[in-house]
Amino acid sequence: MTLKEVYNGRSVEEVVGLLGEYGNGAKLISGGTDIVIELKNKKITPKILIDISKIEELKEIREDENYITLGSGVTFTEIIENPLFSGNLHGLYKACRMVGSPQIRNKGTIGGNIANGSSAADGVPPLIALGATIKTLSIEGTREIPLEDYYIDKLKSNEIIIEVKFKKPNNNQILTFAKLGLRKALAISRLSIASLIGLNEEGIIESVTIASGALGKYPMREEEVEEYLINKKIDEKIIEEAITTLQNSMDERLKGRSTLPYKRVAVSSILRENLEELIKSRIEVEAW
Amino acid sequence: MVNISLTVNEELFEVSVREDLRLIDLLRDELGLIGTKEGCGEGECGACTIIMDGETVNSCLVMAFQANGSNILTIEGMEKEGNIHPIQQAYIDVGAVQCGFCIPGMVLSTKALLDKNPHPSKEEIREGISGNLCRCTGYNKMIHATEKAMEYMEEGK
Numbered sequence A: 001m002t003l004k005e006v007y008n009g010r011s012v013e014e015v016v017g018l019l020g021e022y023g024n025g026a027k028l029i030s031g032g033t034d035i036v037i038e039l040k041n042k043k044i045t046p047k048i049l050i051d052i053s054k055i056e057e058l059k060e061i062r063e064d065e066n067y068i069t070l071g072s073g074v075t076f077t078e079i080i081e082n083p084l085f086s087g088n089l090h091g092l093y094k095a096c097r098m099v100g101s102p103q104i105r106n107k108g109t110i111g112g113n114i115a116n117g118s119s120a121a122d123g124v125p126p127l128i129a130l131g132a133t134i135k136t137l138s139i140e141g142t143r144e145i146p147l148e149d150y151y152i153d154k155l156k157s158n159e160i161i162i163e164v165k166f167k168k169p170n171n172n173q174i175l176t177f178a179k180l181g182l183r184k185a186l187a188i189s190r191l192s193i194a195s196l197i198g199l200n201e202e203g204i205i206e207s208v209t210i211a212s213g214a215l216g217k218y219p220m221r222e223e224e225v226e227e228y229l230i231n232k233k234i235d236e237k238i239i240e241e242a243i244t245t246l247q248n249s250m251d252e253r254l255k256g257r258s259t260l261p262y263k264r265v266a267v268s269s270i271l272r273e274n275l276e277e278l279i280k281s282r283i284e285v286e287a288w
Numbered sequence B: 001m002v003n004i005s006l007t008v009n010e011e012l013f014e015v016s017v018r019e020d021l022r023l024i025d026l027l028r029d030e031l032g033l034i035g036t037k038e039g040c041g042e043g044e045c046g047a048c049t050i051i052m053d054g055e056t057v058n059s060c061l062v063m064a065f066q067a068n069g070s071n072i073l074t075i076e077g078m079e080k081e082g083n084i085h086p087i088q089q090a091y092i093d094v095g096a097v098q099c100g101f102c103i104p105g106m107v108l109s110t111k112a113l114l115d116k117n118p119h120p121s122k123e124e125i126r127e128g129i130s131g132n133l134c135r136c137t138g139y140n141k142m143i144h145a146t147e148k149a150m151e152y153m154e155e156g157k
């Protein structure tokens, strides 16, 4: 057995101290839904394990005039049950709602979803589309990193993610999300897209950020599609063109991969679902 | 070894556990509560479902030391003064139990659902037990059992 010591972390301060002391040999455990399997299969063999799942300060959801802040220990269930994530933030609700099973959502946290670094982490594309930043803490101090850069500018072994924060969308912006497949309880998503799109009164796209999961090595912005969509009036022809644009960027990115032909087809339905949901929510908003 | 204390089925336990022990192993091997089953060991099947601090979790994905200070309910704790819980009675009465392997987890998911939402729709029931796989039945019996349990629990009031 390689695991020598375990700690029930009581405060962020204590955990940062422990990480500073043990660094490389230590691992954090939050909901455990990713890491317990890795420990069992000896994919990772830390000497020290620090539980952060009972630290109250990591479990807060805060809202002020302009921003929403999620503590890294907030679970998918806590997001789903919070009325903040309805209305134009429905895409975040939907992404969390489609994670795993009730048991997985009760334990799995947004911080663990980000930190685990999977390209198919469902919580990440909606947060990237919202322009979220994460805040980390270590004995060296705090860092704020745009979530979309997180996969390049990785977490250091002595850092803990404290929170993830994003600006509230404007009233004309809507966040949508779609993931491949039937909502089968336990299928880990292989493909997902989230988009935050602002439409003006004429239905012209004034602002657009689109993020994908599992279309590359990590969740990322789809800038070519964004560039195509900006200032266009959304209709069927534009949706088709946007899909072609995305497929072309994928051809480039996934050249030679055996999954490409499948992903090319699959992506068309999930981008379409995003854009059709946008049109539908806009009609609903107008009906109010 | 690490010393932890936890409440299981309303009884306080002070135990010394190995650092790498999972909660399911603590419950089954150390506390002898073998009603909790291990199917996949990977969070997929829900056979190991317990209620921890009010919510269902897969006990194969929780480390034993993380349960320090927690309040846990396993299938053994559903029985009160020699009587099984109305949910269990309903499962028996509608014939929802075949081999029985999935049932402890299924019953606890049903309890957690009804605690939160005493009158779930069929769709909500289906969703509530969606993290529990059964190889024998077609889930319709579980939905029926849950509806019957709702009746029993109303009558019991």
Ligand SMILES: Cc1cc2nc3c(=O)[nH]c(=O)nc-3n(C[C@H](O)[C@H](O)[C@H](O)COP(=O)(O)OP(=O)(O)OC[C@H]3O[C@@H](n4cnc5c(N)ncnc54)[C@H](O)[C@@H]3O)c2cc1C
Pocket (backbone or CB within 6 Å): A027, A028, A029, A030, A031, A032, A033, A034, A035, A036, A052, A072, A073, A098, A099, A100, A101, A104, A107, A108, A109, A110, A111, A112, A113, A114, A115, A116, A120, A121, A122, A123, A155, A159, A160, A161, A162, A186, A187, A188, A189, B042, B043, B044
């Ligand atoms: C059956 C099953 C189905 C699943 N389905 C989905 C799905 O549909 N979609 C999906 O996206 N995921 C899914 N997952 C994966 C998993 O549930 C999520 O990634 C979850 O968000 C992980 O969070 P956690 O708190 O459980 O992380 P943990 O397992 O506790 O930790 C994961 C990693 O993150 C690190 N970490 C955790 N918190 C922090 C922090 N605050 N700061 C720094 N590092 C940290 C840990 O050290 C570890 O390396 C599934 C998993 C299972 C077992």
Ligand code: FES
Pocket (backbone or CB within 6 Å): B037, B038, B039, B040, B041, B042, B043, B044, B045, B046, B047, B048, B049, B058, B059, B060, B061
């Ligand atoms: S044994 Fe835990 S989910 Fe299958």
Ligand code: FES
Pocket (backbone or CB within 6 Å): B096, B097, B098, B099, B100, B101, B102, B103, B133, B134, B135, B136, B137
């Ligand atoms: S009754 Fe046999 S697995 Fe469900």
